[in-house]
Amino acid sequence: KAGVTQTPRYLIKTRGQQVTLSCSPISGHRSVSWYQQTPGQGLQFLFEYFSETQRNKGNFPGRFSGRQFSNSRSEMNVSTLELGDSALYLCASSLVAGGGLFTDTQYFGPGTRLTVL
Amino acid sequence: AQSVTQPDIHITVSEGASLELRCNYSYGATPYLFWYVQSPGQGLQLLLKYFSGDTLVQGIKGFEAEFKRSQSSFNLRKPSVHWSDAAEYFCASGRGNQAGTALIFGKGTTLSVSS
Numbered sequence: 001k002a003g004v005t006q007t008p009r010y011l012i013k014t015r016g017q018q019v020t021l022s023c024s025p026i027s028g029h030r031s032v033s034w035y036q037q038t039p040g041q042g043l044q045f046l047f048e049y050f051s052e053t054q055r056n057k058g059n060f061p062g063r064f065s066g067r068q069f070s071n072s073r074s075e076m077n078v079s080t081l082e083l084g085d086s087a088l089y090l091c092a093s094s095l096v097a098g099g100g101l102f103t104d105t106q107y108f109g110p111g112t113r114l115t116v117l
Numbered sequence: 118a119q120s121v122t123q124p125d126i127h128i129t130v131s132e133g134a135s136l137e138l139r140c141n142y143s144y145g146a147t148p149y150l151f152w153y154v155q156s157p158g159q160g161l162q163l164l165l166k167y168f169s170g171d172t173l174v175q176g177i178k179g180f181e182a183e184f185k186r187s188q189s190s191f192n193l194r195k196p197s198v199h200w201s202d203a204a205e206y207f208c209a210s211g212r213g214n215q216a217g218t219a220l221i222f223g224k225g226t227t228l229s230v231s232s
Contacts, residue, residue: 004160033219043207043222056219090160106220108153108160 002026004093004109012115018079021112025072025093031055032074033106034066037088046089049074078114086116119144121210123223130198131231138193138226140208149211150191151220152182156204164206167191178202203230 005024013019025032033056034046045058049068066076072093078085088111094104120143130136142148149168153161165176172184182193191208205227209220 035220035222042224043209043220045219045221048219058219092161105163105166108162110158110160 006109023074023091029093031094033092035090121223127227129229136195151209153207
């Protein structure tokens, strides 16, 4: 079974631009979570989508948004990019077969490395 | 607020020696705890997880972790380290009984293995 895939793997943007990152979960997985990883702040939860609905949201400004499609693929968008948005963005998927609690194992993709100049 | 602390930023261990990576959590109820490993340029791979029951948890690649409620700790151990274990290790906690998969991560411990 194919793992979590993220595209693109690398991205360079300039301040003020917007960017869209894509995540394809493992087949059959219904939950997709996004995390930001930076050297200073470490790994921080952005948001989670389950059945096309945002179920949880971390403490990030409204410039960060996401969505999930009916096939469980997810995109995240960052508008008005700032230098501090440079990070590795990781996507994780989980099966969520039962009650939707996070006892399901999360499987991470390789990430998208975003550089903002 | 819930938090996860990994006191050691960087650890160097000789190949073949034993390893213990420390993790402390802060959460009132029984936490859901995880250890992940990240190699350079890679995503995170789950090593093991603890939800309830036996406090000694076995994982992949010969790793184990012990949950100690009295010490609020979930330390990762391996009896004999291999050079391929060099990577960054993250301890994480789930948010109690809230539905969803949000994880709170520690800042990570970088493991170097010397020959």
